[in-house]
Amino acid sequence: NAGVTQTPKFQVLKTGQSMTLQCAQDMNHNSMYWYRQDPGMGLRLIYYSASEGTTDKGEVPNGYNVSRLNKREFSLRLESAAPSQTSVYFCASSENRGNQPQHFGDGTRLSIL
């Protein structure tokens, strides 16, 4: 089972460039999430989508935009990349609200020079 698939796995950008990180899930989950993880820190929620057609800000949304393209896909866009956005980005999905767990992809490692 594929679960949550993120592309690309690695990317190097120059400051000011734009990029879209892709995420797709095949578990028919309603909710999807974007987190970032920096060295020595826990995951921080950037944006989430409770259901198709809705998106909401998380803890650290500045500098990012998201699109819930359909039920399966949730993309994260950096319009003008900054070195502070160098991080590992994880996408996750869950069945719905309530107590259902989130399931994560293997991440996109992004370096901005």
Next chain:
Amino acid sequence: DAKTTQPPSMDCAEGRAANLPCNHSTISGNEYVYWYRQIHSQGPQYIIHGLKNNETNEMASLIITEDRKSSTLILPHATLRDTAVYYCIVRVTNDYKLSFGAGTTVTVRA
């Protein structure tokens, strides 16, 4: 979300049970306890979760004390592939955010 406290690290012998403690003394009645792990360079992997009853699945068992102020994750027969950072998280029902702390770095030794 309630704060959790975990030991920073622990070792375990291969083939033995690994018992990972977690304190969550300020947990509220509607907060679940979740356990995730993160193997190096991979995404967090969901292990198990529970509210107040003990839970078991194919990966682990979760023991929650009667007062719900602490819990223990049990890996019944640790293998080298269980070496990872283990996170204990409490989350309010319907809260979208998972707050990952520092976790416990578990090293399984042959």
